[in-house]
Amino acid sequence: MLLKRIILLSLIISFININTSFAYDIGNEVNEKEYPSADSVLPKQNAKADFIIEGSVEKNIDMTLDKCIELALGNNPQINAAFHDILASDSRIKQVWSNYFPQVSWQTGYTRIRQLQLSDALGKNLTFNYFILGQVTLQQMLYDFGVTQNQATIKRLDYEAYKTTLGATINDVIYQTKDAYYNLLFAFENKRVAEDTVKKFEMFYNQAKAFYEIGMNPKVDVTIAEVNLSNAKLQLIQADNAVNLAVARLNNVMGVPFIDKYNVQERLKYQPVDVTFNQSIEIARYARPELKLAELKVESANQTLKLVKKSYFPTLSIEGQLQIGGKSWTSNYGYNLGGYLNFPTVNGMLIKNEIQEARYLYDKEIANAKNTQNQIYLEIQNAYLMLEEKKNQMPVAMLGVKQAKENYELSYGRYRVGEANPTELKDAQINYQQAQLSYYNALYQYNSAKASLEKAIGKNLVPNESDIVELGK
Numbered sequence: 001m002l003l004k005r006i007i008l009l010s011l012i013i014s015f016i017n018i019n020t021s022f023a024y025d026i027g028n029e030v031n032e033k034e035y036p037s038a039d040s041v042l043p044k045q046n047a048k049a050d051f052i053i054e055g056s057v058e059k060n061i062d063m064t065l066d067k068c069i070e071l072a073l074g075n076n077p078q079i080n081a082a083f084h085d086i087l088a089s090d091s092r093i094k095q096v097w098s099n100y101f102p103q104v105s106w107q108t109g110y111t112r113i114r115q116l117q118l119s120d121a122l123g124k125n126l127t128f129n130y131f132i133l134g135q136v137t138l139q140q141m142l143y144d145f146g147v148t149q150n151q152a153t154i155k156r157l158d159y160e161a162y163k164t165t166l167g168a169t170i171n172d173v174i175y176q177t178k179d180a181y182y183n184l185l186f187a188f189e190n191k192r193v194a195e196d197t198v199k200k201f202e203m204f205y206n207q208a209k210a211f212y213e214i215g216m217n218p219k220v221d222v223t224i225a226e227v228n229l230s231n232a233k234l235q236l237i238q239a240d241n242a243v244n245l246a247v248a249r250l251n252n253v254m255g256v257p258f259i260d261k262y263n264v265q266e267r268l269k270y271q272p273v274d275v276t277f278n279q280s281i282e283i284a285r286y287a288r289p290e291l292k293l294a295e296l297k298v299e300s301a302n303q304t305l306k307l308v309k310k311s312y313f314p315t316l317s318i319e320g321q322l323q324i325g326g327k328s329w330t331s332n333y334g335y336n337l338g339g340y341l342n343f344p345t346v347n348g349m350l351i352k353n354e355i356q357e358a359r360y361l362y363d364k365e366i367a368n369a370k371n372t373q374n375q376i377y378l379e380i381q382n383a384y385l386m387l388e389e390k391k392n393q394m395p396v397a398m399l400g401v402k403q404a405k406e407n408y409e410l411s412y413g414r415y416r417v418g419e420a421n422p423t424e425l426k427d428a429q430i431n432y433q434q435a436q437l438s439y440y441n442a443l444y445q446y447n448s449a450k451a452s453l454e455k456a457i458g459k460n461l462v463p464n465e466s467d468i469v470e471l472g473k
Helices: 002-020 065-075 077-100 116-122 147-213 219-254 277-287 289-308 348-416 422-457
Strands: 043-045 061-063 103-114 127-143 262-264 315-326 332-342 469-471
Touching: 061 065, 065 077, 065 147, 065 219, 077 147, 147 219, 147 262, 147 289, 147 348, 147 422, 219 422, 277 348, 277 422, 289 348, 348 422
Parallel strands: 061 262
Antiparallel strands: 043 469, 103 127, 127 315, 315 332
């Protein structure tokens, strides 16, 4: 029996040496050529990334985050709609100022009149025909005691509000573009991990098959390896489809759903930003569009209140009229000139309640402005704390990848010499895969949280270039 085991062990060692050229102590020492050092999973300083999404995206156009933002700013329909709101608001300002422009009207006509009382008194039918070749009226408003000025001021504030809304829309679209872009990079990293997992399970399957062929391991090990390989291929299919979905989402955010296929020339990076919470609040005070919009709404409500108080003010105007006509189209002419001080119909109770309503709406806008400030403060606080949380997760996620990689390499080495079982190797491989996915997920969430903070304060944060790191290939 002892001799039999010695012969079997010799055959196994000979098989491994012929097919793999591994050293005898492979289970205790990692082959650095086939399995790089675990330090390689740590972020590289100033590493240049250049990868291409293949399969789902053909090699046509190079795409970066800056180019995506440029496309979004030029093609997103939300921005286009907000821009046309500004143009329409500018026209409404000019419509109000048109009150100070002269109004000209022209009229022509024919009138036939039968005077009932005169015809009855004189005992005969009296019929008159009047012809008007032209009646031209020119009216000019001279002064309305500030009503038009208040109306124009309100429209001007509306115009500024639409401009601010455009800024808020741009801010939101930039955030959506960044998040969709980072999601695409995350989807690609998941696909890359899935491809690497398929390769590793193929190695696992080939090794199990070799052991089975020499009679060292049972058939069940081969079956387990086949199942693992099939599951890995299924995950690869899902990861590839996730890339396609991420591309579609990014294209939709940019407003170019039918754009030609492109190459993504960046990878997920860890870009630390040096900003405190108080600095974030100060930046938001002048950069966040919604804060300015709330102030504009308050001022607009104040101007509306002033306008309502002028409801009973008169209007001073002049009017001139020239008529040509009479018994025939050109038999006579006439004219009139006049100045008028027109007082509106006054309903004291109506005006009083309109003023009260305007005052209450003004107070409401003050409260809404305060609420907007509170909500933005909370949004910045949540975004900042989330960014700090994701920043603190990065070292842990990096360490998890390193440890899982080392564990996998040792487990695979042990399995190659028959010291580990398939379950141990499978667990090590799954743990390594999950550690990579967790790292990339933490990286995506960090970048998404940074974009969220930028949206909350209304300004891009410039990263410290010396600290930009990425996972080594």
